Amino acid sequence: MRHTGFTVHDGLLLAQGLGVSLGLFAGTFALGLVLGSAAAVVRHFRVPALGAALHAGLELLRNSPVLVQLFLVFFGIPALIHQPLTPVVAAGVTLSANTAAFVYFIAVAGLDAVGRDQVEAARVYGFSRAQLVRHILAPQAAAFALGPLVGLAVNQLQVTSLVSVIGVMDLTKAGDILNLRTLRPFAVWTMVGALYFAAAKGLTLLGHHWERRLRAHAPPLGF
Amino acid sequence: MIAVEGVVKRFGTQTVLDGVSLTVAPGEVVTILGSSGSGKSTLIRCINGLERLDGGRITVDGLDVANPRQLAQARRLSATVFQLFNLYPHMTVLRNVTLAPEVVLKRPEPEVAAEARALLASVGLADKADAYPAQLSGGQRQRVGICRALAMNPRYLLLDEVTSALDPEMTAEVLAILGRLASQGTTMLFVTHEVEFARRISTRIVFLDQGRLIVDLPTADFFDPARGLAHPRINQFLSKMTPVGERP
Ligand SMILES: Nc1ncnc2c1ncn2[C@@H]1O[C@H](COP(=O)(O)OP(=O)(O)OP(=O)(O)O)[C@@H](O)[C@H]1O
Numbered sequence: 001m002r003h004t005g006f007t008v009h010d011g012l013l014l015a016q017g018l019g020v021s022l023g024l025f026a027g028t029f030a031l032g033l034v035l036g037s038a039a040a041v042v043r044h045f046r047v048p049a050l051g052a053a054l055h056a057g058l059e060l061l062r063n064s065p066v067l068v069q070l071f072l073v074f075f076g077i078p079a080l081i082h083q084p085l086t087p088v089v090a091a092g093v094t095l096s097a098n099t100a101a102f103v104y105f106i107a108v109a110g111l112d113a114v115g116r117d118q119v120e121a122a123r124v125y126g127f128s129r130a131q132l133v134r135h136i137l138a139p140q141a142a143a144f145a146l147g148p149l150v151g152l153a154v155n156q157l158q159v160t161s162l163v164s165v166i167g168v169m170d171l172t173k174a175g176d177i178l179n180l181r182t183l184r185p186f187a188v189w190t191m192v193g194a195l196y197f198a199a200a201k202g203l204t205l206l207g208h209h210w211e212r213r214l215r216a217h218a219p220p221l222g223f
Numbered sequence: 224m225i226a227v228e229g230v231v232k233r234f235g236t237q238t239v240l241d242g243v244s245l246t247v248a249p250g251e252v253v254t255i256l257g258s259s260g261s262g263k264s265t266l267i268r269c270i271n272g273l274e275r276l277d278g279g280r281i282t283v284d285g286l287d288v289a290n291p292r293q294l295a296q297a298r299r300l301s302a303t304v305f306q307l308f309n310l311y312p313h314m315t316v317l318r319n320v321t322l323a324p325e326v327v328l329k330r331p332e333p334e335v336a337a338e339a340r341a342l343l344a345s346v347g348l349a350d351k352a353d354a355y356p357a358q359l360s361g362g363q364r365q366r367v368g369i370c371r372a373l374a375m376n377p378r379y380l381l382l383d384e385v386t387s388a389l390d391p392e393m394t395a396e397v398l399a400i401l402g403r404l405a406s407q408g409t410t411m412l413f414v415t416h417e418v419e420f421a422r423r424i425s426t427r428i429v430f431l432d433q434g435r436l437i438v439d440l441p442t443a444d445f446f447d448p449a450r451g452l453a454h455p456r457i458n459q460f461l462s463k464m465t466p467v468g469e470r471p
């Protein structure tokens with residue numbers, strides 16, 4: 001005999017799945033943000049071989065499906081290193097790298113948007129590269145990049161749903177389990193969709209809030 | 224002393240500086256004159272290390288600007304004021320002035336800020352310390368540019384056409400400040416089209432013509448019809464620059 005009705009446990013299952021999705025998103029987005037920005041800085045200073053290699057690698061990541069990357073990491077790497085990867089590790093690696101690729105291109109555009117003349121001024125005044133990044137490039141590039149980054153974040157949150165196919169117990173996987181038991185796909189996937197929507201909407205609102213705050217405190221740029 | 228020795232700079236096949244030699248000793252105000260495209264800005268950019276040399280040598284108090292370590296030190300000795308101000312748009316006027324002394328010279332913030340406020344007051348910008356560059360007029364921005372340079376306590380001030388983006392009234396504001404600095408003994412290497420002003424404040428005037436430094440004379444000699452003015456290129460240049468009534 002099957003329990004096809006919804007129970008309190010189902011709510012917990014979904015909440016747990018949502019937690020995993022959000023946690024995976026937050027962790028991989030933060031890591032991707034750091035890695036992608038670092039790569040953009042390397043690129044900006046035209047570090048000879050490294051810059052070109054990073055650019056090529058990240059371009060590959062940006063232009064191939066995340067699902068394929070996920071399979072490559074989850075099935076491909078263990079075959080190479082003869083060591084299994086847990087689904088969560090594979091998901092974390094893949095999503096971080098994928099996020100880094102998109103952040104990289106946004107950050108490169110942000111860095112390029114900072115006027116060359118002030119960069120020259122800072123160099124002439126004796127700033128080291130690190131000081132130049134910290135005081136001149138990063139604050140202005142971040143202001144340019146914030147809008148695109150909020151868009152990226154919302155997208156990457158949805159992309160986390162792919163990790164359910166390699167067995168990560170995220171929100172989509174929870175929906176899957178619930179669906180198999182209750183056999184009420186319409187109700188289940190509506191609920192799952194609504195939860196993703198709520199999370200994405202919250203993220204967008206948070207992003208807009210930051211953008212507004214930044215703009216309110218932002219210096220009047222432009223000439 | 225800034226010593227420029229036989230400097231060659233090429234862009235592609237074009238030779239922009241062709242064996243330029245020049246010295247600026249402490250206390251001097253040396254003006255570089257020359258028509259558009261003669262290489263004046265390029266020379267300044269070679270001295271402050273923004274361009275790589277294709278030949279010759281530049282030293283600032285003995286520090287070779289072609290050597291990255293020595294360039295970093297040389298850059299603490301000189302400060303540049305730019306034609307288009309090149310202020311940091313995301314920072315207040317005060318921060319524009321205090322940033323390099325704090326970050327590069329590692330001087331304590333309160334001391335630097337107090338000095339910066341005094342500098343701003345000395346150029347009539349005491350009430351603009353918290354404004355952003357975009358909220359200032361061109362003349363005000365350039366005065367901030369000058370304060371930013373002076374805040375480094377530089378031994379040498381490099382100025383590249385610092386008034387050519389300004390209207391006559393703002394030009395007068397900025398020149399008045401530079402005149403005061405010159406009379407206080409500030410060492411300057413000064414690119415300008417303001418010939419009359421240069422004549423008043425310079426100890427020496429050099430003339431660049433198509434990348435060659437063809438004349439280097441004390442100011443009085445430069446305007447002597449038998450010396451500097453005897454040179455056809457210079458005569459031609461000055462006849463275009465100076466109102467006829469003011470010519471010697
Ligand atoms: N980055 C560059 N690439 C190629 N050519 C350049 C570059 N910078 C300057 N030049 C060329 O070098 C020559 C000298 O330029 P420079 O800017 O030094 O002249 P200038 O004497 O300062 O002129 P102006 O009075 O108009 O400012 C010009 O022919 C210019 O086109």
Ligand SMILES: [Mg+2]
Pocket residue numbers: 263264265383384
């Ligand atoms: Mg010029």
